[in-house]
Amino acid sequence: MTETDLVNFTVNGQSIAVKVHTDSPLLYVLRNDLQLKGTRFGCGSGSCGSCTVLVDDEPVQSCTTPLWSVADKQVTTIEGLGTPADPHPVQQAFIDEQAAQCGYCINGMMMTLAGLLKKNSAPTDDELLQALDRHLCRCGTHMRILAAARRAIMQINGVAL
C-alpha cells in the first residue's frame, strides 16, 4: 500500500480531492474519508449489492471499485439522492410502503432503482427484476421492495396511485 496519489472526482455534486492509496475501494473512501456512511459494506466481492452507488449514473459496486477508476467521474451516494425533507421519489416510495425490515440492503437497491429510472423512466417488470437481480435481501422483504419500486415508477410517471 504505497501508491498514494491525489484523485479528483465529484461526489453528490461536490468536487472532491482525496489523497489515499489509489487502489483503496471507493466504499471505504466514501464511508471513512468523506463520512458518507449510507453506502454499506456487505461482502467485499460485489455479489450482494449493498454498497451500490452511481458512477456517471451507472450502478456500480463500490466495494470492488478502486478509487483510481472514479477519477474525474460523478459519484452519487444515497446521501445525494434526497433528504428526509426532500426525498427522491424512490426514497418516498420506500417510506410509503415501509419497505424494509432491517433496512441494511435497501440503500444499495434504491441507488440501483434511481439509476434505472434515470435511464428508463418506465421500465417493465422484467427490467425491474433484472436490475435488482444483483441485490440480496435476507429479511425476505422482496415483495415490499418490488411494491415500492413499482410505486416509484408510477409516481415518476405521474400515474395516480
Next chain:
Amino acid sequence: MNNNDRLSQLSELQSNPLLSSWIAIAENGMIVLKSGKVELGQGIGIALMQIVADELDVSMDSVQLVAGRTDLCPDQGYTSGSNSIQVGAMALRQVCAEIRHLFIEQAARNLNVQPQDVQIQDGLFYSAQSTKSLSYGNMSGEVNLERVATGSVGPKASHARHISGSSSPRPDLNQKFFGAGFIQDIELEGMLHGRMVRPPSYDATIIEFSDRDRTAIQAMPGVHTLMVCGRYLGVCAEREEQAIAAAERMRTCITWKETATLPLDQPEQDWLSRLPSLTSVVDSSLTEESIDPTKVKRNALSASTAERTQTPEQNFSQRYSKPFIAHAPIGPSCALAQWKGETLTVWTHGQGSFPMQRELSRLLELPISQVTVIHADGSGCYGHNGADDAAIDAAMLSQAAGRPVRVQWMREEEFSWSPHGSAMSVQIEATLSPKGQITQWHQQIWSHTHVQRPGMSLGLKCLAAFHREPPVSADISTDFALGAGGGGHRNAVPIYTLPQRRIDYHLVTSPTLRSSALRALGAYANVFAIESSMDELAHLAGQDPIAFRLNHLTDPRARHVLESISRTSDWQALQHNNEVATETACGVGVAFARYKNSGAYCAVVAKIKVTDRIVLDQIWVAVDAGEVIHPDGLVNQIEGGVLQAASWTLKEALHWDQTRITTIDWENYPILRFDETPRTLEVQCIHRPESPALGTGECAAGPTAAAIANALANAIGIRMRDLPLTPERLAQAVMRD
C-alpha cells in the same frame, strides 16, 4: 383478576419491578420508554411506542425510545423467541397502566377533584369540575416512579385503545433510508479499525508465526497493534483497508495445523443420528415397552396410492431432515469498544445487551458495574450470529491497542465462524386406523443444541474464550429448556389429537459445526416433518389434507385458521385447477402449526410450478396472533418469515469438507433472489383484540417449508423429505421415482 394474578403472568415485571426501570417522564412532558428489547429489523420499537402512547393517552410524538442500554434500561434478557410482544410488551403495558393511575391520582389532588372525575386527552389531565389542566410534565416532579409495580390496576380494556391496532410508520426507517441509523456508522474519537484473523478451521492450531513475519506486519502502513493470544488473533490499523490488508497478510504468514474432525458431508440422516447423544422424553402417553418398532418398520409404507394396502391398520414410517443453515446477515457483524481506565463501553447489535454485559464481565474478570453495553441497530441477525463474538472482539482489540476500536467481520468470517442453525433429523412412525384416524405417533428428533448464547449460563460461550490461552471448551450438552419453548424439541409435540404418542429428543453431543439459535430453532424441522407426515397420512387415508387435519384438531382457533386459509386460497378450486393443468406441472400444499404450541397460529398454502426446479407461484398465509399491536409490522414479519423460510427450503445448506466449512461466500451459499419470489403473497390476519397478543416473528418458518414440499408431492407425486429441495435433489428424486 386480582393483583397477584396480574403480576404473576408478567415475568419480566417480576425481574424488573420498579416502574422507573421502564418509563421516565421529563419535565417537558417527553415520555422516555426504556426497553430491554431491541430493534432487529422486526419493527419492535414502534410497536412498544404505540403501547406506551395508548396506555398513557399521549401522542406518539411525545414518546421517545431508548433501547438495549445496560446503563438505562431494564434487563429483559435476549430479544428472541417471538417473546417481545407476548411477554415484554405486556409487562410494559402493565407499568404504563400503573403510571397512568398514579398521575390521575396526582392530578385529582392538584385539581381538587375526585380521581374518577379526571380525564386524560393527548397527555393533558382535566376535569369538568375544574378549569385548570395539567400535563405529565407538570406533575413529573410530584409523582415518584421509584416504586414497585403492585398490580393494583390493570391496563385499559381493548375497546378503549386507539393506537394499538394501527400502524404508525417506523421512525428508524427515516434515518436508514437516508444514509444513517446503523452501528456500522458510529465513529469514536481516536478510533482504530480492527479485523480478526481466524483459524482456517475449528480445530486448527498454530505451528509457526515467526518473529520476522510479526515485525513485517507491524511495519505495514497504518498498522497499530497485533493481538496474539493463543489462536485468538487480530489486528488494528488507522485505516479500514489497512486493517484488512494486514489481517490478510497475517492469515497467510501463519503456518497452521489442521485436523479432519468433521463428519462426511452427506444427507443428515447418514451421520447425525449415529453420533453420541443424550436422550430425553419430550412428551409421552406411551411407555417405551408399548412401542413396537418392529411392527412399524416391517410394514412401513410409502405414501403412494398404488401401494395402499387393504390391511385394517396402516403403518407409516419416514425420516425427514434439514441441513445446517447460516444466519447469513447481509451486513456482517460489527461492534465498537472503548476503555476508560478499568471501565469498558461496548456498542453491539447483538440481541441481548445484559447477557453480553455478563459475558464481558466474566471473560475480562471485571465487575459488572464497570461494563456498559449499548445496543445500536445492525443488519438483520435472525438469531445468534456473529454479533456477540464481534462485541467481544472489539473489547479485546481495544484493550490490546489502548485505543477505541471498531471491528468489522468479513463476509467469510460470518459464514465460517458464526454459530449456525443445527442440522436436524426427524423420524416419524404412525399408525392409521381403518377410519383414517391416527392411533399412534412416535417421533424421534436428532439435533445439536440451539442455544449457545453468551451470558445465559455460567460457562463462557464466545470465540475469544475458545481460542485464547488458556482456552475453554464449549459445553454443547444442554439445549433450551422445553418449558421455555425448547431448542431442537421446539414444536416437537404435534398440536393434533394423538392419544397415543411419544416424542423422544436425542441431543447430539459430539461437536460438528458450531450451532446456536437460528430463527424458529427446532420448530422449522419439526413442523416440516410433522406437516409433511400429516400430508402423507392424509394421502394414505384418502382424505383432503385440510379435512384430515381438522379431523385431528380440537383447538377452535387452530381450526379457524385452517378454515380461513381454505377460504382465502380457495383451496377446493386450487385442487381442481391442478387437475386440468396442462403443460407445466402445478401443485398446491398446505401446512399449519402453532408456534411453540403457545405463540401465533399460522397456516400456509403454497401453489407452485415444477420445471427443472420448484417455482413459487402464489402463497397465502392465515395468522391468528391474538391482539395485534402493529398490523403492518406483523404482516411484514410474516412476509419475511415466509420468504426467508422459502429460501432455506429451496436453496440453503452449509457444506464442508472434513476439515473446513467450504460455503464461505454468496456464490456458494445462494439465497432467494428477486426473480424467485412468488407472484403474490397474501397475509390474512385474524384480529382478536380481546385475546392476549402472541409472538409472530418465527411462526411462518415451519409451515412454509412443509407447504412447499406438500405442493411438490401434489404436483408430481414425488415426496422429498430432505431439505433443501434444490434442482439437483429434485432431479435425483425424479430419477429414483
